[in-house]
Amino acid sequence: MRSKRLWFIGLLVAISITLSGCAWFSDVTLDIRSSITGLPFTISTYDYDGQKIDQIKANSVKISTYRPMSKTDSNQNEQSKVIDIEYGGHQMIHVGSSLIASEGLTNYQDRFNRKVNINNINPSVPMLAEIYNNFKNDWSGKARVILIRSQAGKPIAVYVGNHVRVSGTDMKSTTKINVDGKRLFIYRCDYSIYDLSTVKKM
Template identity: 30%
Template sequence: MKRKSKLLIIFAIIVILASFSGCAKIKDFIAVKKGELIGGHYIINVYDNYANKTLTVDGKKITVGILENNDGDDSSSEGFDSSVLEITINGKQMIQVGNTVIFAEDGLDMIEDFDMPEEITIDNGGGFVPIDRFVNNIKNKIGKSKTIIISSQLGIPIGVYQGNSVYITVPKDLPKMTRLNIDGKSLYIHRANYVILDSNLL
């Protein structure tokens, strides 16, 4: 009972912080911690190398982690680094390896008929490169308007996501995974090709 009370208190603090947080990095941190506590409502779409959707899973309590490997019976074995995802969906288990998988939080919609220009020309802007990178880094933490173009592992287009406040990070504990916070919603991209552009480049 005490454990449940502590979780409720932590969750209440997270919700309060979220209501006062405008920084995309903070929103992402809160979303991750919330997901670790109770799981999030995600739509999981699995694609083959030709960008064909092969499976869709909808769950209200979804968490993603690494399937822990076994050292076996040999006491001297140190095991190996697993790249197999263990996905918990409403208490049930899903094991995934090799496919392109997109985890989109409920309410985050993919644009499937986006017209991507083949050439982008930039004639002006920019200055001293280290300063430009520093400014971009700050803007990324605050949240920038970005367009995310996702393709299969063979480079075949899957779809596009866009947001006015986007924060990007690569989780250290999830192999071949990129996490984005798009206008307060989480998007996980696993084993896919993608290009992320400032939307004003398009």
């Protein structure tokens, strides 16, 4: 009986170690932390031309659809673009302008060339490459550069991570990204995400 218990404990430890490196598991952990305790975010909003309007720094932030304005279609997909930002007992209701919320991530915009050039002559089978890339996204994430632009196409932020996983949200016009175990939240922005190995400065 004791050997079975030890075997079971060993199995749980092995699963925990395996899942700790899983990007999907890391994302779930971030979502749970966000719902229960909130995440430490720097929240910045930008005008159409990419100029910063305001910035909030808070240790406990939760971002969701603003429930009084919530509207869903026949498939229960959220249609409202009004978001609710709860921080430290305060509330910010936001709609319209571009917004980025990052959990302790460095914005490399000032150090990054505003144009990106990719030269790739490696042959690949598109279907296999897509399967591989989707698997990498869910399991371990990939080393990527995230270039975020305003609605006018002006660069406003650049983030880099060794393990980057992109996923959707139930909020309209939003994307959440796991960057090395930290949350990046993008609302009403244009963005491109490049494999780090392919990015070269012009």
